[in-house]
Amino acid sequence: MICDTVAQELEELIAAAAAEEEAAGGEAGAEAADEAVAGGGAEAGAQGEAAGEGEEAAAPPPGTPMLRRTEYRSTGYHVDATVAPAQVAEAAAILDRHQFFIETITGVDWPADRQMEVVYDFKHREELCRVVIRARVDRDDPRLPTISHVFPGANWHERETHDFFGIVFDGHPYLEPLLLPEDADFHPLRKDFSP
Numbered sequence: 553m554i555c556d557t558v559a560q561e562l563e564e565l566i567a568a569a570a571a572e573e574e575a576a577g578g579e580a581g582a583e584a585a586d587e588a589v590a591g592g593g594a595e596a597g598a599q600g601e602a603a604g605e606g607e608e609a610a611a612p613p614p615g616t617p618m619l620r621r622t623e624y625r626s627t628g629y630h631v632d633a634t635v636a637p638a639q640v641a642e643a644a645a646i647l648d649r650h651q652f653f654i655e656t657i658t659g660v661d662w663p664a665d666r667q668m669e670v671v672y673d674f675k676h677r678e679e680l681c682r683v684v685i686r687a688r689v690d691r692d693d694p695r696l697p698t699i700s701h702v703f704p705g706a707n708w709h710e711r712e713t714h715d716f717f718g719i720v721f722d723g724h725p726y727l728e729p730l731l732l733p734e735d736a737d738f739h740p741l742r743k744d745f746s747p
Contacts, residue, residue, distance in 0.1 A: 616689030
């Protein structure tokens with residue numbers, strides 16, 4: 553099934569990035585690699601069960617790269633991958649190679665965590681397989697690479713997300729207001745916005 557293939561490739565992407573970070577001397581890389589395996593392998597199940605009987609797994613910090621396979625009936629998607637911002641375009645390229653299309657891109661404001669999250673929803677052209685890719689960025693400087701060179705249809709979705717959340721998509725060919733006035737200096741879906 554295409555979902556299994558894509559999940560495996562996304563797991564490999566996440567693990568490779570964690571290994572690179574670990575090799576560079578970051579402890580966070582080792583922890584991220586452990587979380588990617590514990591949180592998403594087929595043996596971990598839909599909820600990322602703890603290894604011990606009756607024990608609760610400690611939740612990883614928000615934005616930790618990991619992959620979860622989920623129950624479509626409860627979540628509306630089969631694979632939920634959180635990747636580092638620098639991995640977004642590569643994750644999109646994996647989905648493009650396997651004939652997925654972009655459904656939408658949106659943002660989520662997490663002011664308590666001082667982060668913004670970008671959520672990408674993808675669907676396969678022929679099989680029932682939906683994938684969500686997430687990436688968190690610093691709320692004070694919310695930027696990550698564009699995927700518009702991989703999925704040209706992402707162009708408008710990224711512009712809309714920029715309008716409403718102020719997230720900058722580096723390398724975007726025309727990151728100008730799409731729905732807001734050209735002189736708008738506000739982002740109305742940020743939780744601290746007041747008209």
